[in-house]
Amino acid sequence: MDVNTKRRILGGVRLTLTHLVIIVIGLVMLYPVIWMIVSSFKPNNMIFSDTSLIPKALTLDNYVTGWKGYANVSFGQFFINSILLCVFAVVGNVFSCTLAAYAFGRLKFSLKWLWFAVMMLSVMLPAHVTTIPRYLLFNAFGWTSSKDVIVNYLPIVAPKFLAVDAFFVFLLVQFIRGLPKDLDEAATIDGCSRTGIFFRIVLPLTTPAIVTTALFTFIWTWDDFFNQLLYLSSPNTFTVSMGLRSFVDNSASSNWGGVLAMSTLAMIPSFILFFSLQKYFVRGIATTGIKG
Amino acid sequence: MKKTLALLMAAAMAFGLTACGGDQPAANNTDTPVATTAPAAEVTTEPAAVEPPAVAEGPEGYPQYTGDPVELRLAYWGNDDRVQRTDDVIALFESYYPSIKVTGEPAPGTNEMFDMVKTQLTAGNAADIIQMGGNFADFKEFIVPLQSYFGGELANVADPAAFDQTTFDIYSAGGDRLGVCVGKNLLALVYNKTLLESAGAPLPPATWTWEEMKAYGESVKALLPEGVYPFVDNAANQANYIAYWFRQLDKPVWTSDLQTFVDADGAKGWLDVWTGYIADGLVPDAETTGGYAETSPDTSALIAGKAAVGLIWANQIGAYQGATTDELGLTVLPTGGKPALATQGSQCFTINKTAASVEAAALFLNFFASHPEAAAILQTNRGIPSSIPALESLSASAEGADKILFDYSAFAAASGQTIPQDPNLPGDQEFIQELQRIYQAVQFGEATNDEGAQQIVELITRLAATG
Structure with a gap:
């Protein structure tokens, strides 16, 4: 393996690692937003008692009740x-x-x-x-x-x-x-x-x-x-x-x-x-x- | 680009002019019609005649209104359900007293409401009727003393046979009765019935002492799943639990005659209980506890499945039950020493000294808190009703979380452990924040229990001196 190929591979590895780190940090930063979006489809009584990202039940009720607003x-x-x-x-x-x-x-x-x-x-x-x-x-x-x-x-x-x-x-x-x-x-x-x-x-x-x-x-x-x-x-x-x-x-x-x-x-x-x-x-x- | 910018600037000026013209309603801005300038044909030079009501107004058995037409503003906090119910009661009130118009100004939260009210009071623009909490004493210079209206506009709520008079004792300062409390509230221990039963653990008993509570925790600990503790660490998340402890020791934190009796022994006893629980693994570790503020279901270690028994206000049972699929139950706080389970006034209405008509406002308070039709609309939305007939009729038909609440309230009242709530310590919020800081120092080993106790006494003494 010549020096250039070695350098190219090393560069590729470095680039992949850099992207991997950025993606992981990005996901950590996005986690609250993702949790919010996922939880908006959970029934009210499961939002805090089941905090996982994979909901056990799905509902659109929250969008219906939320859209009703406040005080008519x-x-x-x-x-x-x-x-x-x-x-x-x-x-x-x-x-x-x-x-x-x-x-x-x-x-x-x-x-x-x-x-x-x-x-x-x-x-x-x-x-x-x-x-x-x-x-x-x-x-x-x-x-x-x-x-x-x-x-x-x-x-x-x-x-x-x-x-x-x-x-x-x-x-x-x-x-x-x-x-x-x-x-x-x-x-x-x-x-x-x-x-x-x-x-x-x-x-x-x-x-x-x-x-x-x-x-x-x-x-x-x-x-x-x-x-x-x-x-x-x-x-x-x-x-x-x-x-x-x-x-x-x-x-x-x-x-x-x-x-x-x-x-x-x-x-x-x-x-x-x-x-x-x-x-x-x-x-x-x-x-x-x-x-x- | 030039064209776009020119358009932008033109729009800016047009909008600027529109913003300055306050009479023009903006399209789509509100569902309700906005009063605009009357058409020319209808303009009259004579002032609008304001006629006093021809006949006395008011429901049967209630004080009558004979004054001029008046408009009142009502400031309160609450969710959509409370707003709907309040609006319905206002409509009912206006049907009986057509000369008194009441406009609700609901705030979207308790803290938000007081941010707003404090600013408005400073500017002399606050609502005529203001809903208060335990912090009413901070506003006493703005509140009308009500006792002189007990024989007149407040006749129904002043009747001991029809209305729980202890709420007036709670909302008093310097001998003045300052508020009419629509409902009452009590501290309670909530437990996760489903969790305990599925673990094969016994449910908490109806009454227990501090020693029995600890023994219960030790017996349950081994049965609960890994990472689930018998109790929530409620040592410092609110002021009322430590106040309960000091009341049991007959060393109240703050009394209605503005005195404190706390001492370091009492404070150390409190810290010993909770640090003992940490050492025995009966409550979650300090890091886990720090993650839950324990103010509502969304910040509750019990709802998150980390613990089986925790402290809440009894009125919160509906909200807690609504936040989990598990079944919950209530039991009383551990006994020991003197009776100390304080009955707190919930959602107490006060009258602002600058009210457009104190008499009309007093009639509203009287009607809101005691009229059977109003009680039928309000249900338990503002706590356990202070109106005795309403309490009896609602207790008989209660279901679900309401039934748990009424059963608990009746049991607590019969237990002989209840007392009227002491006023909040001056600077109540600072007390809670500093108490949390001190307790965290103890939890993390930065201060000993003796040092923590000394700091708690110094904190209470310092805040009491400002009262």
Whole structure:
């Protein structure tokens, strides 16, 4: 056996071992998800008393009872509420954060460094610190416990249109700073205004970072529970995360099958979004200096 | 790409404008119609006249309402079944008292409800009627004392012949009666009947002492399959079992007159019992125990088939039975010393001091907890009913897990071991968390039983000083 063949075999073995290790680690990481999906087809009284991956009995009841939802509001309504909330949140964040980031990344204005520092400080401020002040503010606006269901969503959605998610502003600022200023100057010579530069030059080139912003906003809003709990008190305004929690009651019987069945369905939107936008998402992360 | 981005930005602005226009209902957002601006033809410049009811409202034998029309908000936690039943009782109440409208605000869990309520109370925006648990004392400055309504709006629940008055003793602070408890609850030991019978082991006796319980565990241990232990390790998963122990020793953790009597001897006795069980293999090892929080069936070593006997709240029997194909049973906690089996108020309704109408809210509490038609709807969903006629009628017809619950409750009441529940120690959650930490240090040999006992006493003394 010559040296090259030996090297090829060794390389092959090494590659196989590497893949084997990755597959095993992947399976370990996926185990909870696989368990969830398998258990969503088990009868309620076997989910915790028989925890194996091979069910002794199969049922679709969990999907039926889970879809019935909570307090006469179907789980489909929770999906609609969550999707609408996420769409508004994504649009709000993309709209406001790109504008704020453009200002910080390209424009000159007085005390720019101070405002940037204040924005960065707000990233470091734990969200819990602002919970009560925020609630007091929105309560003063009449946005809490309102009979008009739409108004109840404002405390969650309205701030998104004011670029309060400083993390995304920072991410976009980093990206915009990486774009060559020559393009702006060329556009200015061609007669482009500041607004024109934003829409014609900066926005198209910032697409990967915008996609990252949109994706993260969607996933974080979809998964958020605490804000939705605080501001959405009527079951017909509940979202998916609240609907899932409503199946579990320590003081009475819990519909664990429903939780697992609806959790399985709740994964689908994030799953589809992530994989369809993965290309942009990875580029956005890799080119902003924020290594995921 | 430019076109797409332009569209995206246009959409952003359009959505932005929509979000700012609060009057417009979003399509598909709710099944229920949303009140929108009235059509121009119907607009009137006169304020809507709010007429007081022409005649007194209320069911026969119940206090009447003669006040102005009022809307109340009711905050509570519970699963879908509880929401349905509560809504049905609200509809029934509104049919008897048409001038009082009640809107339920169900929270999807106990902890979630209190996260919400604490924030709302701080903002002055909390519901008019709030369902409380053992932590009611933490909110006493927000709660209306009820005793002045006992002769009027709360007449039916204040009648000792029709309503268990001990629940008022439990939900008291500084002499004030703070809540109306729809149901009651007790600690119990649940056992896996199927598991024990299939192993050829005897079932736990109806009553036993601590010594008899240990002897039972030793006799059963050899018969159980490998990896299955006689008992769940319940030393520290909740505050009430150690409180039960101290009550038996006549050294209560926390009394209604705000005192603690715990000492290191008592705490060491408790740790000796459980570390003795570990040494004798009567409970799972520390690592296994650490994997089960023992708060509900999904975190129960008993449901997972690791142990045969464990501690639960009696009202949880339905949930535990629903989580396993094995048959379960209940028996009382081991006796010894003074009676200590505390009767806890379950699902206690309190009235917020900022309520739109305290009188109307009191009428709702009175109706909800005592009216026979309401009791027929609620069944045991909020625990063993405090209403005496409801308890009698439901006990007679109970089946399955409800029958086990009623039988256990009746047996415990007849045993002479029951006492009214002591209030929760101030900072109850911190107590449980720290107790778990101390017990884990003892379990893993990082602290001796003496050191652990000393730490438990210091913890209780420190928390008691904040009360």
